[in-house]
Amino acid sequence: MFKEYVTFGDAIIISVFCISVVFVTLYLISFIVDITRIFALKKKKKDLGLDASSIAIIGSADGPTSVIVSDTVKEAEDDIELVAVITAAIAAMTGTDASGLVVKNIKKLPDSDTAWSRIGRIELMR
Numbered sequence: 001m002f003k004e005y006v007t008f009g010d011a012i013i014i015s016v017f018c019i020s021v022v023f024v025t026l027y028l029i030s031f032i033v034d035i036t037r038i039f040a041l042k043k044k045k046k047d048l049g050l051d052a053s054s055i056a057i058i059g060s061a062d063g064p065t066s067v068i069v070s071d072t073v074k075e076a077e078d079d080i081e082l083v084a085v086i087t088a089a090i091a092a093m094t095g096t097d098a099s100g101l102v103v104k105n106i107k108k109l110p111d112s113d114t115a116w117s118r119i120g121r122i123e124l125m126r
Contacts (some may be wrong), residue, residue, distance in 0.1 A: 082106065 006014075083103050091098035113121075 003010075083106065086106060087098050087101050087103050090101055090103075
């Protein structure tokens with residue numbers, strides 16, 4: 001069983017075995033991640049609980065249609081105004097027409113500045 005030297009054939013067999021173990025392990029990890037994602041999505045769909053009053057649809061005959069999902073109709077109206085303001089700001093900054101822009105996603109970034117920097121910014125604006 002144990003020889004003094006490993007032949008080329010033995011090296012090939014060992015390499016194929018090791019590569020097979022790695023691929024099987026990666027496949028199992030992929031399977032576990034997929035199952036975890038499925039359970040997380042099911043939980044998220046249950047928590048979402050959408051109804052007809054929480055969806056606002058924006059669109060025109062010549063432009064794209066947007067769907068805004070909010071907790072209440074008032075928040076949906078606020079979101080429509082927010083999308084319009086952000087689109088106008090991007091159009092003004094880039095110097096293009098706002099009708100050619102489509103805002104697909106808006107994410108609020110977490111507060112990364114400290115209280116000192118916020119106070120300094122407020123004092124500079126006075």
